Amino acid sequence: MGNDKEKTGIRAVAKLSGVSTATVSRALNNPHSVSEELRARIQTIIDQTGYVPHGMARALSSNRTRTIGAIIPTIDNAMFARGISSLQNFLSSQGYMLILSTNGYDIDVELEQARNLISRGVDGLILRGDCHHQMLRDLLVSRDIPFINVGIYNPNQPHPSIGVDNEAAAHRAMMHLIEIGHRRIGVVSALQRNNDRASARLRGFRRALAENGMDLPPQWHVEVRYTLDDAREAARQIFSVEDVPTAIACGNDVLAYGVMLEAERRGLHVPSDLSVVGFDDLEWSRHLRPALTTLHVPTDLTWKGAGEYILARLEGHKVPNHYEVDYSLVIRESTAPR
Amino acid sequence: MGNDKEKTGIRAVAKLSGVSTATVSRALNNPHSVSEELRARIQTIIDQTGYVPHGMARALSSNRTRTIGAIIPTIDNAMFARGISSLQNFLSSQGYMLILSTNGYDIDVELEQARNLISRGVDGLILRGDCHHQMLRDLLVSRDIPFINVGIYNPNQPHPSIGVDNEAAAHRAMMHLIEIGHRRIGVVSALQRNNDRASARLRGFRRALAENGMDLPPQWHVEVRYTLDDAREAARQIFSVEDVPTAIACGNDVLAYGVMLEAERRGLHVPSDLSVVGFDDLEWSRHLRPALTTLHVPTDLTWKGAGEYILARLEGHKVPNHYEVDYSLVIRESTAPR
DNA sequence: ATGGGATATGTAACCGGTTACATCTTGATC
DNA sequence: GATCAAGATGTAACCGGTTACATATCCCAT
Secondary structure, eight states, rough: OGGGGGGGGHHHHHHTTSHHHHHHHHHOGGGHHHSSHHHHHHHHHHHHHHHHOOHHHHHHSSOOOOOOEEEEOOSSSHHHHHHHHHHHHHHHHHHOOOEEETTTTTHHHHHHHHHHHHTTTTTTEEEESSOOOHHHHHHHHHHHHEEEESSSSOOOSSOOEEOOOOOHHHHHHHHHHHHOOOSSSSEEEEOOOHHHHHHHHHHHHHHHHHHHHOOOOGGGGEOSSSSHHHHHHHHHHHHHHSSSEEEEOOOOOHHHHHHHHHHTTTTTOOTTTTTEEEOOOOGGGGSSOOOOOEEOOOOOHHHHHHHHHHHHTTOOOOOOSSOOOOOOOOOOOSSSOO | OOOOGGHHHHHHHHHHTTSSSHHHHHHHHHHGGGGGHHHHHHHHHHHHHHHHOHHHHHHHHHOOOOOOEEEEEESSSHHHHHHHHHHHHHHHHTEEEEEEEEEOOOOOHHHHHHHHHHHOOOEEEESSSOOOOOHHHHHHHHOOOOEESSSSTTTSSSSOOOOHHHHHHHHHHHHHHHHTTSSSSEEEOOOTTTTTHHHHHHHHHHHHHTTTTTOOOGGGGGEEEESHHHHHHHHHHTTTTTSSSSSSEESSHHHHHHHHHHHHTTTOOOOTEEEEEEEEOOOOGGGGSSSEEEEEOOHHHHHHHHHHHHHHHHHOOOOSSSOOOOOOEEEOOSOOOO
């Protein structure tokens, strides 16, 4: 009797419900356009047979995958984990899926990963920071794939961005140390290579110092990767010079943790001997002892906002290209007047 | 002249190189089967035109996506972040991509997410623990999709698993406290609901106590979620009873951090007043002060191993179903003889 | 010279959905 | 009753690759 080519998939459902494949497809994607009765009949068959639509086929013909790609430096960092988690929840709630990819701060790898994601048909792409391969931007523009740079605020750039103004925020953090009387201030910052946020923060620190007639002597400035080990090593380096600063501004909370741990090990009491200010306000920061004074950045909102932007673009809405996220200084126990 | 339907995609490349689509496809997927000369000519055209294969179309016809799905409770947890990062690196190195999904410890959500992933054509699936919806297992088996439960070792179960033997490991951790003379020992463990690992660890703790003639009075046992706040609350609860234990075993390092923080705030010195042992050995644990005595679990190896298993299955190899990962007790500064 | 195996390439069906277009119904309007 | 718009449903082309099968070529053994 039956054509053995129609034992599975949408054609099987169609045959069993006595309708055409078009109707089944419509019942699934645009229920309103199918009569109540048919819709119910089709749904019954679907439940009975356990039919699951073939996403690839759907993607091929509709040219939409309901999948968003994100490329971040590394997952193994509390800050990203938080943001990704938030983004993931949001996308999921909108029926989208997130594909995650990491570049290890290498823009060539990033380009490669982006090609990969595009080939897999992501509808939109979320990138970290503003430091990308030119070919990547060209690729995205030429294929008309919406994307956004997250973690920065760059209204003058042509490319969409969402995040805090890192330079201004860093300036604010440094000003706190200056306001409470510190005059000898060191900096532990992240490596600037392919990390525009790290650079912007350093610029902010420097500007605040300069505006107040101070400078940043090389022996008080160390650049390291975002790990506790490296941060401790940086602190060791700074503490080893003759003339130790009375405060240290850090480009990131993790770096601040490292500095505080190492200070404690050296017998330097925080904050009476050394004030430390961080950046990001990870969950840990308020639990530490002393609790870390830091610049709060609403990471979850930022990433969710990035998702909202992409989805809005996909739905054809005309939306602003740049979003500034508010930061705030959270003063806890790790800073004290000189 | 030209058929306007062939301005793009593989047919365009074929036309420009003067060969058939089949040859282009073969040059890409099975280079060895195409003559040196043609291969070069085709590659030139590909480079010139910037052709990127359409992954969806490829997936549809080849029925392989080179994509692996993973469902974890939450990304926002250092333990998972580490494992995912490791898995991601491995898969990426093998030309596979990872799609990540979270279930928030809810097996219905997990089933839903799994359907989603399957509909997107994942070639294999990696799940956390052994606590899943029966329909999920059925679905995977009926579709012949390789999968593995990670973070547990369960040689008696029919389903593949890789991880430490949580019960034995917890037993080991508790034995350490007993060996150094503690007789009044509390436990802060994770919620057991839909978390077989938490249960196994608790069983291990209990067995060690029982074997040594002790029990776990209710007022010394608190179950909480995996957050610092909850862990501190748990510690507060235990410290509030008349008779405070001299040691606390924790189901997880994060819980141990919370207990230590709270102890310190109460003026209890660790380890002289209170010994604390953790579980997992996150990166933080060795940096804390006092550094945390904990049960080291090689998370990165475990997840990478899960990836290796799936890929081996996909390549048709016949491989063992269960892999035990070694744990080890790392004695640092947070435990001391009574 | 002939047959057979190995290698290289082309033809076109196929994967499983979506959707433009055609067809048919129904109800309202004149 | 005729006309027409709106709504419901069916037909089949199409998305962009892969690959089974057919065909062509070349080399070597008989």
